Amino acid sequence: MTANTADKTAAEPGRFPLVLGLDTFGDRTHDGQDRPLSHAQAIRNVVEEGVLADQVGADFFGIGEHHTDDFPMPAGDVVLSAIAARTSRIRLGSAVTVLSSDDPVRVFQRYSTLNAVSGGRAEVILGRGSSIDSFPLFGYDLADYEELFEEKAGLFAELLKGGPVTWQGKTRSSLYQQDVVPHLESGPFPAWIGVGGSPQSVIRAAKYGYSLMLAIIGGNPIRFAPFSELFGRALERFGRPALPVGVHSPGHVAATDEQAREEFWPRYQQLIRSVAKTRGFAVPTEDSFRSEVGPHGALFVGSPETVAQKIAANLTSLGASRFDLKYGMGGLSHEALMTNIELYGTKVIPRVRELLGEQA
Amino acid sequence: MSAGTAALPRIAVLGAGHSGPVIARVALDAGYPVSIAASGDPAEIELIAAVLVPEAKPRWAADAVAEADLVVLAIPLHKLATLDPALVADRLVIDVMNYWPVVDGVLQMFEDRSRGSSEIVQERLPGSTVVKTLNHIGYHEIEDDRRPAGSPDRRALGVAADDPDARDVVADLVARIGYDPVRLDGLRSGRALQPGGPVFGAALSRPEFETAVRGSAASSLPPAGVNGRT
Numbered sequence: 066m067t068a069n070t071a072d073k074t075a076a077e078p079g080r081f082p083l084v085l086g087l088d089t090f091g092d093r094t095h096d097g098q099d100r101p102l103s104h105a106q107a108i109r110n111v112v113e114e115g116v117l118a119d120q121v122g123a124d125f126f127g128i129g130e131h132h133t134d135d136f137p138m139p140a141g142d143v144v145l146s147a148i149a150a151r152t153s154r155i156r157l158g159s160a161v162t163v164l165s166s167d168d169p170v171r172v173f174q175r176y177s178t179l180n181a182v183s184g185g186r187a188e189v190i191l192g193r194g195s196s197i198d199s200f201p202l203f204g205y206d207l208a209d210y211e212e213l214f215e216e217k218a219g220l221f222a223e224l225l226k227g228g229p230v231t232w233q234g235k236t237r238s239s240l241y242q243q244d245v246v247p248h249l250e251s252g253p254f255p256a257w258i259g260v261g262g263s264p265q266s267v268i269r270a271a272k273y274g275y276s277l278m279l280a281i282i283g284g285n286p287i288r289f290a291p292f293s294e295l296f297g298r299a300l301e302r303f304g305r306p307a308l309p310v311g312v313h314s315p316g317h318v319a320a321t322d323e324q325a326r327e328e329f330w331p332r333y334q335q336l337i338r339s340v341a342k343t344r345g346f347a348v349p350t351e352d353s354f355r356s357e358v359g360p361h362g363a364l365f366v367g368s369p370e371t372v373a374q375k376i377a378a379n380l381t382s383l384g385a386s387r388f389d390l391k392y393g394m395g396g397l398s399h400e401a402l403m404t405n406i407e408l409y410g411t412k413v414i415p416r417v418r419e420l421l422g423e424q425a
Numbered sequence: 426m427s428a429g430t431a432a433l434p435r436i437a438v439l440g441a442g443h444s445g446p447v448i449a450r451v452a453l454d455a456g457y458p459v460s461i462a463a464s465g466d467p468a469e470i471e472l473i474a475a476v477l478v479p480e481a482k483p484r485w486a487a488d489a490v491a492e493a494d495l496v497v498l499a500i501p502l503h504k505l506a507t508l509d510p511a512l513v514a515d516r517l518v519i520d521v522m523n524y525w526p527v528v529d530g531v532l533q534m535f536e537d538r539s540r541g542s543s544e545i546v547q548e549r550l551p552g553s554t555v556v557k558t559l560n561h562i563g564y565h566e567i568e569d570d571r572r573p574a575g576s577p578d579r580r581a582l583g584v585a586a587d588d589p590d591a592r593d594v595v596a597d598l599v600a601r602i603g604y605d606p607v608r609l610d611g612l613r614s615g616r617a618l619q620p621g622g623p624v625f626g627a628a629l630s631r632p633e634f635e636t637a638v639r640g641s642a643a644s645s646l647p648p649a650g651v652n653g654r655t
Contacts, residue, residue, distance in 0.1 A: 127474075170474075185489060194554075197527070197528065200530070205530075206530055206531075207529060207530030208503050208529065208530030208531065208532060209530070210529075210530065211501070261443070261566060262443045263442050263443050264441060264442070264477055265442055265473070265475045268472065268473065269609060271482065282529055283563070283565060284565035284566055285565075285569050286562065288565065288568065288569070291476050291477050293474065294476050295472060295476040295477065298475075299472055300470060304532060331643055341626075343527055344525070344527050344528060344620065345525075345527075345619075345621030345622070345625060346625050346626030346627075347621035347622060347624070347626040347627030347628075353628065361569075419624060
């Protein structure tokens with residue numbers, strides 16, 4: 066195959082079904098008096114949000130692993146199980162699982178269990194995200210991140226094949242003809258690698274046969290377009306079949322553009338301010354926020370029409386067949402998030418399907 | 426802008442991660458001859474180069490450096506310990522790396538906070554002339570935020586070096602890429618460009634940048650006039 070055919074393959078519309086999902090990091094919601102809810106209540110709210118996502122027609126509900134007071138969500142698979150028990154259609158997965166600081170065998174066991182409980186609706190997205198708190202918590206050195214991820218992604222790919230696993234590496238004990246349960250009922254569940262900006266991570270996803278989730282949280286999404294092409298060509302190079310490309314981006318949907326921005330900006334600013342303080346970078350200005358919310362930015366904030374137009378445009382230009390909106394922001398109320406989810410399911414999703422020429 | 430583009434220095438970018446390919450691309454756009462190398466066989470980065478920087482030739486690091494005047498060091502900082510200093514000896518090395526322990530983990534070699542990370546890189550590469558720049562702009566902004574000279578929204582980037590001639594060469598590169606270079610006196614002044622410093626991750630015009638840096642004890646600007654032109 067020539068490079069040209071590969072390009073067409075990667076961007077060929079309709080090759081993979083369009084998937085429109087929602088992700089949360091378990092952002093701690095506030096009550097009517099703007100007081101943070103307890104961790105327990107915030108978690109129960111996420112269960113309700115997942116159930117609503119199913120009811121309004123979202124294709125996927127993902128929970129990203131976090132370990133902080135603002136994001137008390139270290140065991141998303143347990144929460145997903147509760148959602149599974151109350152739903153029958155929506156797919157459920159991690160977004161992301163911090164594989165480097167976890168044991169791939171345990172991750173497989175937990176999500177294979179979720180797959181059993183949910184009747185085959187489990188997925189995983191593996192990566193690092195921007196969450197780094199699990200490393201000291203579980204006794205890993207952040208400086209070993211690359212080696213840990215490389216090895217564990219390799220082992221997880223072996224586990225997904227089903228059947229006894231033989232594996233040897235430096236980051237955990239060896240396995241010899243190890244039967245890992247629960248067995249998969251009907252082949253491997255979907256597994257993705259979440260990629261920020263590193264082309265070497267794109268190659269790695271292709272090498273092990275993972276689908277590619279582009280985590281686009283700042284700057285112009287179009288810069289990721291070459292990554293789709295790189296992924297398609299790398300899959301070809303490794304002799305693998307074509308696999309889908311997805312996009313994960315943060316945002317907030319409300320009745321109008323103005324309302325969405327007014328609800329989101331102060332909370333977003335607060336979050337970035339606190340991260341900026343810890344990590345030592347400049348706090349973004351309201352100007353930069355306006356640019357991120359605009360057509361060439363990475364924040365999907367606005368009315369259903371604005372957000373739908375932006376999703377459709379980006380899926381097309383990035384050669385992607387899936388979009389997961391990371392909804393919510395610490396400090397917003399559970400009610401605002403429920404409205405966001407409802408608008409996303411009832412207005413944004415049908416509109417994106419329409420814009421991309423699919424039947425609603 | 427100075428001179429024509431006939432004799433622009435040749436650039437070797439070491440690193441094919443987040444920032445290496447982006448820097449290679451904007452340098453190519455600015456008219457520089459560019460090659461790119463990772464730590465191993467060029468075959469391993471052939472696809473990355475072909476898709477992301479088709480005009481940059483993937484090379485073995487030693488070959489890329491041998492034919493280059495400027496070396497852009499865009500490797501993960503913890504890999505510096507495995508870089509043979511002889512590889513880049515007698516070269517002008519542009520250090521775009523950061524010591525960012527909260528994000529990348531603690532590295533003992535860089536834990537002496539009284540010194541800037543580029544000062545430690547210089548110490549580790551005694552035969553090279555190290556210049557610090559491009560570390561304080563997000564790799565995801567480098568392409569989009571370029572502007573022609575004189576644009577009202579052109580961003581400034583700091584260029585810190587002990588050697589004023591090397592600093593001028595790199596300042597010229599920064600200007601040709603599409604940013605206003607602000608020269609800082611000494612690699613030591615590069616501390617102002619680091620995480621936690623006043624300009625890290627900030628989109629600032631030249632006057633704003635100079636004010637921010639002047640307010641920082643970590644840096645000193647050269648005499649008036651040195652930064653007055655592009």
